[in-house]
Amino acid sequence: MAELSRRRLLGAGALVAGSAGAAAVVGPRLVSGAAAVGDPAVEPFYGPHQGGIATVPQGYATLMAFDLRPDHRTAASLRSIMKLWTADAARLTQGLPAIADTEPELATSPARLTVTVGYGPTLFDALRMTGARPATLRELPAFSVDRLEPRWGGAHLLVQLCADSPLPISHAARVLTKNVRSMATVRWIQRGFREPMRPEEPGGSMRNLMGQVDGTVNLAESQFDRFVWDGGEDQPWFAGGTIMVVRRIRAELDTWDQLGRDTKELVVGRTLDSGAPLTGQRESDEPDFDAHVGGIPVIPPNSHIARARHHVDSEQFLRRPYNYDDPPPAGQISDSGLLFLAFQRDPATQFVPVQQRISDGDALNEWVTPVGSATFAMLPGVRDGEYLGQPFLDAV
């Protein structure tokens, strides 16, 4: 087809002088973006962990879930995909075109692009390698608040793409998908964006589309080894990986907007303007759940912060949320909410107890609805010369 088109174009069938432009391979250059001012615009690819987890959250995220085609549910096909994605990610994140990149110029401004690859629980079943699945990788239990739509469910593979501009994400999504299309199909794509509360703290909290300050309570980098990175105790190949929880949480803005401002603040347990707990002045102030006025708690025990907070030390995990705002279905005016992305060693002891407490009695439940839920084992990082998932595929 390309040659046919070429002949049609040239008409006379002759090559035209001066038209053979070689792909210019341009090195990374700095771009300025809201979250990247003063930061390098390139995130490292190689290392003990994949990027896009401990990385200061970029402004945009695209999650792509894939299923292996029925005739490619084999270790050999998975190995091919992992080699392709590793080669693509190693180059694209550094501002270099992918091998045989058909739009190489779209690669030159990565804007802190990260590519993060994970395996869903069903992959291990599909490959008949159930014994190699990390014990911490399980579907989440059903929560009574869930109204899950199957279209946002689990999948064999996940790719998380994050950057400070949508352009390198679009390009990377196309490259990674195109290169594996004969072996895998796209199950879903979810997109989000975030803007830090304070531009000078790009890794800090953000404001969600309900107007709340979101992500105030989060891990410090010193806590990652304890709470985020798998130690390989169960599956040695998984050392340095982490379990990702993806929850698509729809905001019921039509009813939320009917609430008065003070009611909203009681629901959340924080003020809307600064994000300070109702017992404090600043966002960073520790909430005082014991404070009472006239015998009534200042922060209601069923407020969101009272339920979502870790009650025991072990319930902590990394939050890396994004807003979503998709075109609404016919007859409605919004389809907005939160891509709640959480990373931890073991959801069963970290995320699940918190979510159970939320499900059992968070006042906010009336205005938010989980419509999607999935878990993925995000692979350990790689060294130059290795491919993503190699320790797993070498072991099977």
Add this chain to the structure above:
Amino acid sequence: MAELSRRRLLGAGALVAGSAGAAAVVGPRLVSGAAAVGDPAVEPFYGPHQGGIATVPQGYATLMAFDLRPDHRTAASLRSIMKLWTADAARLTQGLPAIADTEPELATSPARLTVTVGYGPTLFDALRMTGARPATLRELPAFSVDRLEPRWGGAHLLVQLCADSPLPISHAARVLTKNVRSMATVRWIQRGFREPMRPEEPGGSMRNLMGQVDGTVNLAESQFDRFVWDGGEDQPWFAGGTIMVVRRIRAELDTWDQLGRDTKELVVGRTLDSGAPLTGQRESDEPDFDAHVGGIPVIPPNSHIARARHHVDSEQFLRRPYNYDDPPPAGQISDSGLLFLAFQRDPATQFVPVQQRISDGDALNEWVTPVGSATFAMLPGVRDGEYLGQPFLDAV
């Protein structure tokens, strides 16, 4: 419902001290974005023309098309909508919450937000005010390349929202839609993004998702009075307005990516890396359509730049394109292309001859497909104390 929830939340039914936070009205503050570095983050709202047309293109655009509900196809309802949108836009563009804004904090970083309102040809029919329609506002003729999907067609009303961040766009979209939902329904929403080729020239060309440099040939500000702004000759109320053409042009990336690089460059007539014409060295070089090598034109006469360029002076118009990249339908891997947005006094003499020439024989046609098409009369600007469309509604 709000009161019921409030009671449920409070349990004891008492008001809690310290929880009544007043909405903080915060003035505009500077945000840094790719296209806004060094620029003020607030665009003026009042003036002879609406913002979002001559405005240096922001990084993100959302177009919302509305139809009046059957029982609101009256001048009175249109006037209500115009007053609401004017009040909302005048505040939101300046970083101030809308009146009774339920998420006022989302308004404080407008990131150069502009709100631009237009009327579709069918509005004048629906209102039985056909005599007040500008003669230049017509549906476009059918082009043989068109494969138009009805879901992306014309509508009674258009709102274009542009900003350097998606957050103020999401907020403005919600406010503007919510306030008129009893009178109008959303027909479609289209979203796009762009990144300037050179960060130091935010108003210059961009790179589209086919890898081409897009928007090189464009109007200088000194040409706007001649080519963009209506002079009110036909309809005095329309003086200072302009006609917008919205074309949704799908990129056929799967086949485009099969082409060799030199073929792509012959199709476009420009090199892919710098965007220079095949007869030049720099993007800004004038193409030399008379240059031949061995009797063959260096820039093929059916290349895109040869067809899309104005052949007579009067065919010029303002291009303000955005990329789109939506989740693909099942079984496909991309749904990407261009939101081609053009502004001119009269499409019949400016856009249409160019598009007819493209339709008749542009080599690029094989890899791009127009799937949506609509035209709108974008209203003149307003002064403080007026509302958008007031000269029209005062005249009828």
